[in-house]
Amino acid sequence: MTDAPAPRQPSGETLPPAEDETRFAPKENGGEHKDENSAPAAKKRLKTSLDVVSEHAAEEESARQEDSERKARGDALFWNLCLGLFALIVISAGYIVYEKFSQLPDPxxxxxxxxxxxxxxxxxxxxxxxxxxxxxxxxxxxxxxxxxxxxxxxxxxxxxxxxEKEKMRVAGIRGEIRSYFERYRQHARAKARGRKFDILKTSHSGKTYLNVEITRVENEFVRIMHEQGSTSIPAGDLPDDIREMLAYGDPLNITAMNQTDASLKSPVIRRAPSPAPAAAPVPQPAKKKVVVEDLDPPAGKPKIETPTHTGDSGSSSSGNMWVPPRPFSASPPCNNDIPAMKTIIHPLAAILLAWSAGASETWSTSPAEAMQQAAAQNKGVMLEFTGSDWCGACIMQKKQALSLPEIQTAISRSFIPVELDYPRKKQQDAQTKTSLETYKKSYGITGFPTLVFADAQGRPVHTVVGYANPAQVMQDTKKAAEALNTQQSLTNNLAEKLTDQQRRDTLVQLLKTVPQSSIRTFYKPALAELEKLDPQDASGILAKLHRDDLLHAQKLEWADTFRKKNIHILADQNPDEALSIMDSYLKKNGLLPEVKQAVLMQKVYLLMQQNRVNELEQPLKEGVALLPKSFEGKAFSKLLDKLPEIKKERGLLKPGEEPPLPPGAIRATKMIVPTAPAK
Missing domain, CATH: 1.10.287 (Helix Hairpins)
Incomplete structure (x- = not known):
């Protein structure tokens, strides 16, 4: 088929068809014209490429995100595994340590x-x-x-x-502690010799000494030099700082350690102690040359004081006669202000003492409640009359004896312990003070400390006056328990039907078991019944009570007579007149031997002060002959045995002159001591 001819142009030269016209001209057979270079095709092609690129980029971004998430999950899983593994290791190590420590042996x-x-x-x-x-x-x-x-x-x-082997090991450590403290005490006392003070005031007697120098330190007294001469002061009468400096007391509870170690069956193995610190060379006193050191009164010149050592210094009705002190282990009751000694304790000692401490104290403060409890438990009561903040002997007895677990156990077997405290610094309400004074008066307490063991009705069965060490407290507790059992048995027998003879014998046994000082007060009904059943006093109880009353009255009369005649002043100013008064008083009719021994003891000390040693033999022999087994009788016997030494030492001295001091000691006469700076 041939194409149709192109239409002619109306005029002019013919032009070729435009590109757009050709591109967009209608296709043959009614179809569209296909051109690959057209705009929609290019636009379509461009859109398709962008989509591909975008999709590719999105896929890459998605892949990267997945990779990063996968990596994050892997890292998190890794660290979680590491943390779990670490926790497992820590738990395993802790368990192993726990197992090891829990399996450590405790012998x-x-x-x-x-x-x-x-x-x-x-x-x-x-x-x-x-x-x-x-x-x-x-x-x-x-x-x-x-x-x-x-x-x-x-x-x-x-x-x-x-x-037992473990006990031996602990005892060895305790032995080292004892050795350490003993070395410390010796070093402190050696260092204190020659120490000087401007003034020294005693805690108990209240005496003041000027320009004091320590010359000798013993377990029971300290020898000093002062302006008026020399004197011996009991350890319990020293001020608190001096006692601490001289290491008096028992801060490590050595007594309890000794008792514990003594109870072991096998010998105690002591460790070799470390060498003691080297102390400065101090001249040692001569070996016991003078007898009067053991019986010296606690003053340079023998003050004549009352033989009664009362807990209330202002209420004493006796005179001022000095009586030789008893040994420290059985000292009389005190009224001195000695608090517990403050001492630096070795760390090992503190650990051992804390480890070996026993049960805590369970002391009542109400005697009425304690007596009700004792009646319910078929026990007695133990009343402790004490001065917790001023009485040195009370503080020492509480710390060294009554606080020990073994002693508390022994007491609690038969008694309910009660503490009746008479403090001076601690405040008490009026009702408490009145109640305490009532108990003090009822039981006739004249000094502290005093232990009264009584039954559930408050009737005494055993009494302990003055300081007692742990062994003595244990022994007294045993005696009191036996006396309580005997008293309860006899009391139960009296509740039965008995004949007059049986009743009289039971009453005699009862009154001989209990303390004689409480018969007229707490056992007055039993005494009245015995007087009816035994009018002839065949048991001798009434005669003994009468003699005790007579002795008490004679002591009061003797002390009052000497106080009125100022015998303590005459002993210094006119010794001959003082001796004459003593001799005339000894000739008084009806004097009991105890009173005569007390007067003779005054005479002996006055003669020794005046160095009239040739006149000592007769009063010493008279004192021994009166009551050889009494405390004064034993003192007379001791002086009589050492009379040749006394004559040799004091025979050439003038009246009132002191014997020479031991080598190395210096007599303090007029020392120049720098005054303390003003505050």
């Missing part, structure tokens, strides 16, 4: 548990053996049980040996 605890287990097994086997024997078990079974019993007994013996 005492393990030995105690083993001993208890073995004891329980032993009891169980014994019960089994008893049952088998009761059922007539076969011989083979009995033999097997016996074999088990023997093995258990051997195991028990080995356990006891291990416990």
């Amino acid at each position: 005492v605890k393990d030995a105690r548990e083993a001993l208890e287990d073995n004891h329980a097994q032993l009891l169980k086997k014994q019960e089994q053996l008893r049952e088998i024997r009761n059922r007539t078990a076969p011989k083979e079974q009995l033999l097997s049980l016996l074999d088990i019993f023997e093995h258990t007994a051997s195991d028990l013996e080995e356990t006891q040996k291990s416990i």
Whole structure:
């Protein structure tokens, strides 16, 4: 087919068809004209490429996100595994450490548990053996049980040996503590010799000494030089700072350690102590040259004081006669202001003391409640009259004896302990003070400390006056328990129907068991009944009570007479007149031996002060002949034995002159001491 001719142009030259016209001209047969370079095709092609690129970029971004998420999950899983592994390691290590520490051996605890287990097994086997024997078990079974019993007994013996070995080890450490403290005490006392003070005021007697120098330190007294001469001061009368400096007291509870170690069956193995610190060379006093050191009065010139040592210094009705002090282990009651000694304790000692401390104290403060409790438990009461903030002997007895677990256990077996405190610094209400004074007056308390063991009704069965060490307290507790049992038994017998003779014998036994000082007060009905049943006083109880009353009255009269005549002043100013008064008083009719010995003791000290040694023999012999076994009689005997030494030392001295001092000591006459700076 041929194409139709093109139409002619109306004028001018004919032009070729335009490109657009050709491109967009209608196709033949009614179809569209196809041109690959057309705009829609290009636009379509362009859109398709962008979509591909975008899809490719999106796929890459999605892949990157998946990779990053996969990596993050992997890292998180890795760290979680690491953390879990670390926690597992820590828990395992802690468990291993716990197991190791929990398996550390404790000899005492393990030995105690083993001993208890073995004891329980032993009891169980014994019960089994008893049952088998009761059922007539076969011989083979009995033999097997016996074999088990023997093995258990051997195991028990080995356990006891291990416990004893542990006790020995602890005792060795305690021995080292004792050695350390003793070296410290010796060093402190050696260093204190030659120490000087401007003024020294005693705690108990209230005496003041000027320009004082320490020349000798002993366990019971301290020898000093002062302006008026020399004197011996009891350890309990020293000020608190001097006592601390000289290491008096028992801050480490050495007494309790000694008792504990003494109870061991095997010998105690002591460790070799470390060498003591080197002390400066101090001249030592001569070996016991003068007898009067043991019986010197606690003053340069013998003040004549009352023989009664009361807890209330202002209410004493006696004179001023000085009586030689008893040994420190059995000292009389005190009224001195000595608080507990403050001492730096070795750390090892503190640990051991805390480890070995026993049960806490359970003391009542109400006697009425304690008596009700004692009646319910069929026990007695122990009343402790004390001054907790001023009485040195009370503080020492509480710390060294009454606070020990073994003593508390011994007391609690038969008595309910009650503390009746009479402080001076601590405030008490009026009702408490009135109640305390009532008990003090009822029981006739004249000094502190005093222990009164009584029954559930408050009637005394045993009394202890003055300081007592742990051994003495234990012994007195045992005596009181026996007396309480006897008193309760006799009281129960009196409640039964008895004949007059049986009743009289029972009353005599009862009144001889209890303290004689409480018969007229707490046992007055029993005494009145005995007077009716025994008018002839065949038992001698009434005569003894009458003699005690007479002795008390004579002591009061003697002290009052000497006080009115100012015997303590005459002893310094006119010794001959003082001796004449004493001799005339000794010739008085009806004087009891105890009073005569007291007057003779005054005379002996006055003669020794005046160095009239040739006149000592007669009063010493008279004192020994009166009551040889009394405290004064023993003192007279001791002086009589050493009379040749006294004559040799004091025979050439003038009246009132002191014997020469030991080598190295300096007599303090007029020392120049720098005054203290003004505050």
